[in-house]
Amino acid sequence: MADFLLEIGLEEVPARMIAAAEAELLTRVRALLTRERLVVPEAKATSYSTPRRLAVLMEGVLAAQADSEEKLTGPAWKVAFKEGTATAAAQAFAKKAGVAVEALEKVETPKGEYVGATVKRVGRAAAEILAAEVPKEVLGLYWAKNMYWRAGKPERFVRPVRWVAAMLDAAVVPLEVAGIAAGNASRGHRVLHGDAAVVLEKAAGYAEALRAAKVVVSVPERRERIRKALDKATRTVAGARWREDHELVETVTHLTEWPTVILGAFEREYLELPEEVLVTVMRDHQKYFAVEGADGKLAPHFLAVLNTEVDAEGEAIIRHGNARVLRARFKDARFFWDFDQKTPLAERVESLKHVTFQKELGSYYWKTLENLKVARELAAAVKTAGVKLDEAALLKAAELAKTDLTTELVKEFTELQGMIGGLYARAQGLGETVAKAIYDQYTPASIEDAIPQKVEGQLLGLADRIQTIVAMFGIGNAPTGSKDPLALRRAANAIVKILAESGLPLRLSDAMGAAASKDGQVSEFLRERLSFYLKDVRGFAYDVVGAVLAAEADDVRDAMARAEALTAVRDGEDFAAISAAFKRIKNILRQAGEKGFKVGSPKSVKLAAEAQALRDAAAALAPKVAALRQERSYEEALALIATLRPVVDTFFDKVMVLDADEAVRGANLGLIDEVLRGFSGIADFSEIVTS
């Protein structure tokens, strides 16, 4: 058995695409070798990548496929041989199977005698298969953005392929990818190793051979190296820590082949700029890590991850160069900050008329007016329910919320939209409540984010998103399938999350208020998002969520409480039986409906004893369950419903619901309908999956 190495040498691949491509190449190569019976399923495989290469090392590859035999079955024997002579049918089959007519066998099958043939297949050599199949797998890799580079555009790939190494142990596999013939040579670090080829003696020595050429091909190893180097560089500043940033660690890991880290400094005066701006400049524009002091505040330092290793002189040069660029960026940011201050937010409302929110709808000025309407309605609704809030501050925040779109700083750092407005509001003395509400208007940005802490911020965030969703649905821009260019799902997720995690006494329908469209499209959309929240964020089982939302899907926190109660009781034996019984009731009612049977009143005839017993028990239980539901003691209510089990079981054992007698049948149907309705207010138990 041999090791198979495949390395695709590329011009620098975008960092954001490397991890997925590395994983996909591994999957493809493993699948290919497995499909071709060249490895055992548990064969060890390792993948590697750097900006300039994707590689896979597969162990335990067979030199060739095992020879195999295949049994083919052809026409019926009596059709194939007439009086011992092969007919045309026999000859055609023999030809197709690739055997002589004399080699055909008689096969007994349950359907009678048939002609069979044993076909021997000689296993193909691994090298031959790899040469034919690997190029297809490589060129089949998915890339978010492709290019072509060869004349005639024979293929598209992320960047030009510049070399290929393909080896089975020490032997080159003669394959070709995008016009490049594979060899046993790789390339090392551009600067530290230079242009000389890195000759690989055997597949297994790949990672070590490249390490000698100043390339760490293992992604986890580079990531670890970077983390340690960041720690080490930060230790030179007493009490300091670098700001954890997983995403940035991944980016720089995929931007380097031989990472090292330097610590640089900037002038203290820049710390007067908001931390958000400083960190964004460092992270997004320069890919630097921010450093904080023991007090958690930003320190005047930065950490840059280099793709090289230099002596002390080089380090000084690089530190100096990076610091100069950062200083220029900060200067720019300060220029914008000062420039923006000359026109306070309040004076910017008018200019929102020139910023389009949505072509068919209007400008951000229009949106601001609409947001104000929704904010007023929401404020009125929560005040009625006794929530204390600073309504003037909320409305001021709603009025100014979008004005930062006209500032230079937001044009430069669009990701800081909202935050910048909040910071300006604070600097312009508009008060903490207004500033914080503007600052937080886009939180939670993702489902993991926390919601705004204060009521005003929560309401502003709700108003803005509700307005957007309703307006977009109004002009037929509802998300469809995977298409959601305006991120309405994310907006709706945030609405659900704010309602679920704040103390706001608002139902979804209250929140949507007059703004909701009449056709129920919006409420259906929100219900879907609520279902997503309960399942994917809160982790409730899908059937529990289905059951709970079938009963009611308007009050988010109530739905959560009911889902919790249902989760707690669902596995009880009695409860499972009740769920099964309710499912049965639903089925019977459905069948009855299909057959046109009338649902009568259980009072209309004398019921069977078991039916009457069920009716009595249900009648006795109903007020108690209703009282418990009223006080939201859902678990107790559900436990009480579960006590119905014996009477329900007996009822179904003894009573034929669909009785031949129309009056009895009608009364029975009326009874089970009453039970179903009476006890489905907390959850529709028939949705629960029982084993």
Next chain:
Amino acid sequence: MLQQPYDTEVGAGTMAPETFLRVLGPKPYRVGYAQPSRRPADGRYGENPNRLFKHTQFQLILKPPPVNVQEQYLESLEAIGIDLKKHDLKFEEDNWEWPAGGAWGVGWQVMLDGLEITQFTYFQQCGGMDLDPMCAELTYGLERIAAFLQDVDSIYEIEWARNPETGAVVTYGDVRLSEELQFSVYNFEEADVERLWAHFNSYEAEAQGLLERAGKLMADEKAPAKEKQRFPLLAAYELALKCSNLFNLLDARGAVSVTERVGVIGRIRALAVGVARAYAQQQAAA
């Protein structure tokens, strides 16, 4: 070969005909030129040490690119005095597009010690047409590179020339500061919006007229090749460039609302793409 910069206002070296038109068609071409590039909205009255209304791009077109184009590029850095062993260099994804020219490519911004010194693009489409062969477009930011090499914090401190006898220095600021200041004032404060629109419309009308005739002529199979070749498409393109610059001025002046923007870019695109199409036909007729 080396070319002179184009003598009409452009926003980037790509827009000069030496790039925009030469990349079309199958004919190999290699050219370099230092192109002053105007971006009215980037003006900062000469107060910002890193932003300019007009900067200079050294633009290099390699059609088709050699296979070792990246290595050759690195050698070019060494040639201007950057010892790569003492610096940190990265190729970071940065794709380029000029929607009004129907042009785009994929590539990198080349980062040297955290400074973007070059935009490196594999040009894929121009004038809405696939390029075959495609080309490498290397755009060196000359002011940045000079400031880097001379280790000065402000572009205006770059030493432009030195008198070999007296050692007296002329700086970038000496040469260009007043231009930055005055054009910032013009672009942001003084430019007459109505007249700019009138100029725009006028240049557009003339370009459209030429394009209409070009369209008929290039489609006419019976028209003699000579007739096609002498048709002034280069002039039509220059008119399109005028429109593009006027649009940038109007934009800096705050006179283009977001809603209007798309429409105006569409108008410029119609001209630029129209010229590119006709130019490709004209070349094919030769």
